[in-house]
Amino acid sequence: MxxxxxxxxxxxxxxxxxxxxxxxxxxxxxxxxxxxxxxxxxxxxxxxxxxxxxxxxxxxxxxxxxxxxxxxxxxxxxxxxxxxxxxxxxxxxxxxxxxxxxxxxxxxxxxxxxxxxxxxxxxxxxxxxxxxxxxxxxxxxxxxxDQSVMLLLGNMRAEERLAAFLLNLSQRLHARGFAANDFILRMSREEIGSFLGLKLETVSRTLSRFNQEGWIAVEHKHIRLLRPHALQDLVSGYESRSRNSITRI
Amino acid sequence: MxxxxxxxxxxxxxxxxxxxxxxxxxxxxxxxxxxxxxxxxxxxxxxxxxxxxxxxxxxxxxxxxxxxxxxxxxxxxxxxxxxxxxxxxxxxxxxxxxxxxxxxxxxxxxxxxxxxxxxxxxxxxxxxxxxxxxxxxxxxxxxxxDQSVMLLLGNMRAEERLAAFLLNLSQRLHARGFAANDFILRMSREEIGSFLGLKLETVSRTLSRFNQEGWIAVEHKHIRLLRPHALQDLVSGYESRSRNSITRI
DNA sequence: CGGGAGATTGATTGTGATCAATCTTCGTGG
DNA sequence: CCACGAAGATTGATCACAATCAATCTCCCG
Missing domain, CATH: 2.60.120.10 (Jelly Rolls)
Incomplete structure (x- = not known):
């Protein structure tokens, strides 16, 4: 042979x-x-x-x-x-x-x-x-x-972009047999920001906010999704709607 | 036959x-x-x-x-x-x-x-x-x-996006035998805005600004590029640099 | 001619950028 | 192995750009 x-x-x-x-x-x-x-x-x-x-x-x-x-x-x-x-x-x-x-x-x-x-x-x-x-x-x-990235960059707010990003990573890792809700980010905050059309400070701040809300746990590059459906609601626009309605009262 | x-x-x-x-x-x-x-x-x-x-x-x-x-x-x-x-x-x-x-x-x-x-x-x-x-x-x-649209949506300011958009249209029309610097927009301001990740008011304002600067002539949907290289400089970042240097003095 | 969608322009607000100061981590070499 | 330096991350204060809200204005199209 x-x-x-x-x-x-x-x-x-x-x-x-x-x-x-x-x-x-x-x-x-x-x-x-x-x-x-x-x-x-x-x-x-x-x-x-x-x-x-x-x-x-x-x-x-x-x-x-x-x-x-x-x-x-x-x-x-x-x-x-x-x-x-x-x-x-x-x-x-x-x-x-x-x-x-x-x-x-x-x-x-x-x-x-x-x-x-x-x-x-x-x-x-x-x-x-x-x-x-x-x-x-x-x-x-x-x-x-690429179409969905355009949608993200053209229509979404910083929080929505980051939520969509984390969920996308989660889903792809899960498809490869890794834990969906516990993973290590392999890229820097700056690289995340560049992908999402945000500055690294905004990425950092937004992760901190998610952490405070209890949606996720952030330890540097180690991320755990504690309430993935909360992130999903954010991406689907529920959160922004209810926020608006609260603001408007 | x-x-x-x-x-x-x-x-x-x-x-x-x-x-x-x-x-x-x-x-x-x-x-x-x-x-x-x-x-x-x-x-x-x-x-x-x-x-x-x-x-x-x-x-x-x-x-x-x-x-x-x-x-x-x-x-x-x-x-x-x-x-x-x-x-x-x-x-x-x-x-x-x-x-x-x-x-x-x-x-x-x-x-x-x-x-x-x-x-x-x-x-x-x-x-x-x-x-x-x-x-x-x-x-x-x-x-x-799609990559270049991502670059546009992720990195460019409103003026740069619109300049890039007009130049792209111009180039594609020219490749089809039409005038490069005199054309009719077939889409509404809102559709331009949706594509560029901007609101229609911002598109309108930015076109007006280009018009005032003398870069272009806007008559509703009829656009003439008067100084296409000025738009090109804007996209290439020259304008934003010089603006920054002026601001910093 | 009239009505309605689309466009322009103005005033104000809000989100994210920018500038800046720490703090942490990690890689490197002493 | 530790010390050091550099890169990365967090957090705060302020600013700028584009979004939003709002009031005409224009131009088609019926």
Whole structure:
């Protein structure tokens, strides 16, 4: 069996992220072809860049372990965090358009990614319709996610943004088998702020307010959601309505 | 020749939007297959919905003529315009993920779209790699566009947002052979505001300010860009810097 | 011509930004 | 291992920008 002696070869068929990453209905032979595609997995240390804006686009990257952010920058130095990525999520789809990355991807803790050379992926997609369809759906999911971020940035108040953010993290961690209501933030207050269109002081203040209200318990980066449905009500607009009605009396 | 007697059959090969819509390198036979795919073009009157959030996803829609918006809504009635679409641009890619549309698409003036049934498109993409690649790039372009909207909503001040918005419209109209510096806004102040995360009064005031400064000439929905590079400087942050330095003296 | 939606402009308020001063934590090197 | 310094986080005081409330005004469209 001509197996490459690659120092760190992954196997999709046995990957615990299979059901997050891959379509259902894949057969053994499909997995074999996919494994051939994955050049190798790449390890990154905290702070390392997976790719930079402006770099040639070659591969997509699926997170195996660790936590990443993507960010776009302006001429005048400002930058906007456009997303946080955890295991099973795909980065780099922005690069397909112009064969050039439009954002930076940075590891927020030590981690590991599967590198998927795009031309191989495309070629394989032609032979495996299931993979092709699945990949379309991943891109579409990114578009849907972006829509909800726009809604957040365009319509929500600071408290609502932060509540939505915490609930989103909670839900994604839960989907990966972690506790939904007890987790460590891998990003700084400033990075949260950049993502949510707020300043770091506002993030800090708002977390403190949630803490005082008893919705959550904050110990630095360790967050516990004590009353997640209170956060949910905030996002759904109940709280702001009742607050207004109180104010108006 | 078995030509369908469809009342309003389009022909991609002779469409003036060909170079906006389709990949280069298509041959006569490719066009024929694509024309078979397009079920028909659909006419919409101002205010009509192309699709609603929650509806089953069947087709993508390419704008032939007219002007459209997409918008996502919340439980509590707020809504966020997520994009404006003009000729050659594609709507509905959000629906691929869950086979369900996540936003509304509405005509802002009478117009016409090509309906592209998605399963046909996928099937055809398998036979025409060029089409398949092109479609990936369109989805990626949407992701890139969304990133820049996030940057706008997360980092920019009202003046910067509006300047970026006007320049973006200008550039897209110019790419379609229209005047870059003299155009009609097809959307209301409220819709601009929803897209930019501002209230309609702020949009109106900011346009008035640009008008007074002599950057633009506003006559209701008729806009002329008199000093587009002044708007560009604003977006690039020069203006805000100099303003700060003045304020600090 | 009249009515209603959309737009402009003004006055005031409120939310989050900014400026600033501590405090904490963590990484580094002595 | 501890001391130190730097980066990150919290909290407070004040300010500025855009939201809100409100009063016309304009222009379509019927």
């Amino acid at each position: 001509p197996k490459s002696p690659c120092h760190h070869k992954t196997e999709c068929a046995h990957c615990s992220l299979r059901e997050l990453c891959l379509p259902v209905g894949f057969r053994a032979d499909d997995f074999r072809q996919l494994d051939d595609l994955i050049r190798q997995s790449r390890r990154l240390k905290k702070g390392e860049h997976l790719f930079h804006a402006g770099e040639n686009f070659v591969s997509l990257y699926a997170v195996r372990t660790g936590f990443f952010k993507t960010a776009v920058g302006t001429q005048d130095g400002r930058d906007q965090v456009t997303g946080f990525f955890m295991s099973g999520e795909l980065m780099g789809m922005d690069g397909i358009y112009a064969n050039r990355h439009t954002c930076d991807a940075v590891a927020l803790e030590d981690g590991e990614v599967c590198e998927l050379p795009f031309d191989c992926l495309e070629e394989l997609g032609r032979r495996l319709p299931l993979l092709h369809t699945h990949f379309m759906r991943l891109m579409s999911r990114e578009i849907v996610r | 078995p030509k369908s007697p469809c009342h309003h059959k389009t022909e991609c090969a002779h469409c003036s939007l060909r170079e906006l819509c389709l990949p280069v390198g298509f041959r006569a036979d490719d066009f024929r297959q694509l024309d078979d795919l397009i079920r028909q073009s659909r006419r919409l009157k101002k205010g009509e919905h192309l699709f609603h959030a929650g509806e089953n996803f069947v087709s993508l829609y390419a704008v032939r003529t007219g002007f459209f918006k997409t918008a996502v809504g919340t439980q509590d009635g707020r809504d966020q315009v997520t994009g404006f679409f003009m000729s050659g641009e594609l709507m509905g890619m959000d629906g691929i993920y869950a086979n369900r549309h996540t936003c509304d698409a509405v005509a802002l003036e009478d117009g016409e779209v090509c309906e592209l049934p998605f399963d046909c498109l996928e099937e055809l993409g398998r036979r025409l790699p060029l089409l398949h690649t092109h479609f990936m790039r369109l989805m990626s372009r949407e992701i890139v566009r």
